[in-house]
Amino acid sequence: MNFFIKKLLIVIPTLYIAWTVVFVTLNIIPGDPVNLMLGGRPASDEVRENVRKNLGLDKPVFERYTSFLINATKGDLGKSYLTRQPVTTMIKENMMPTIELSIGGLIFGVFFGVFFGIFAGTKPNSMRDTFSMIIALCGISLPSFWIGMMLIYIFGTTLGWVPIVGEGFVSLILPSITVGLFFAGGMARLTRSSLVDVLNQDYIRTARSKGISKYRIVLRHSLRNAMIPPVTLLGIQFGLLITGAVITEEVFARPGLGQLLLQAILAKDIPLVQALVVYMTAVYIFLNLVVDFTYGIIDPRIRLERNRG
Numbered sequence: 001m002n003f004f005i006k007k008l009l010i011v012i013p014t015l016y017i018a019w020t021v022v023f024v025t026l027n028i029i030p031g032d033p034v035n036l037m038l039g040g041r042p043a044s045d046e047v048r049e050n051v052r053k054n055l056g057l058d059k060p061v062f063e064r065y066t067s068f069l070i071n072a073t074k075g076d077l078g079k080s081y082l083t084r085q086p087v088t089t090m091i092k093e094n095m096m097p098t099i100e101l102s103i104g105g106l107i108f109g110v111f112f113g114v115f116f117g118i119f120a121g122t123k124p125n126s127m128r129d130t131f132s133m134i135i136a137l138c139g140i141s142l143p144s145f146w147i148g149m150m151l152i153y154i155f156g157t158t159l160g161w162v163p164i165v166g167e168g169f170v171s172l173i174l175p176s177i178t179v180g181l182f183f184a185g186g187m188a189r190l191t192r193s194s195l196v197d198v199l200n201q202d203y204i205r206t207a208r209s210k211g212i213s214k215y216r217i218v219l220r221h222s223l224r225n226a227m228i229p230p231v232t233l234l235g236i237q238f239g240l241l242i243t244g245a246v247i248t249e250e251v252f253a254r255p256g257l258g259q260l261l262l263q264a265i266l267a268k269d270i271p272l273v274q275a276l277v278v279y280m281t282a283v284y285i286f287l288n289l290v291v292d293f294t295y296g297i298i299d300p301r302i303r304l305e306r307n308r309g
Helices: 002-028 033-038 045-055 061-073 087-121 127-141 144-158 170-199 202-209 214-226 228-243 245-251 257-266 270-298 300-308
Strands: none
Touching: 002 061, 002 270, 033 045, 061 270, 087 127, 087 170, 087 214, 087 228, 087 245, 087 257, 087 270, 127 170, 144 170, 144 245, 170 214, 170 228, 170 245, 202 214, 214 228, 228 270, 245 257, 257 270
């Protein structure tokens, strides 16, 4: 219980540090939100000052920073400079497509990453090990926008197997592969490395000497102990799947938080960018907490050590 309390207490300063970095960054980069709102249209100094006052930009930076932190703790993240809508409403309207894409990429990445990791790790330094690691390396190395365009050209345009844009499960296949391929490559390499290390342990050699089948050794005795490093990667990479959906959503013309964030940055819509970072940071921290809790389920020794601590 003490371990969980300590982890939860770390969340608060982490969030405030992240929010502070975002606020400072957005306020020091060049560009005037008022000019971006006016879109190059001529306006008098009086009009500009009125717009600046309505947006709250006439206040000192420290006062705006304090107000932002206080309102953020209350769940009020302000209104968009461009639409004057509450940013929380805008995020809720665009959140579900990004969640669907992230979950689709996660499922693809975990399934194929673990599969190729086990396929390679059970017979290291063999042809299938080399083949699996080449595929994993390609998944890590190839840019997601290039992968997306190739998938669109081959399976969408040339073969016509799946729609390029649209709604529903079928239209989610190509974007999920695009966003999940990088994750699958990293998962495969880490699963392979961890499994090879576990298979060389003394208790595995003892199990082999007792005549236990190879598949039972891998699935029952080795895989569970080998999954702690991949689970760590799972928590880190799922947060990256959410933030990394920006490019994929642009390539496949999908709505979502990625497009919303890109538009907000280009327009220097500070409240919207801050709100998106707040949500993404909170999701990332929550997922890592889930990963920490999962360690005790995978390996009871970790749970016992935490209870003693």
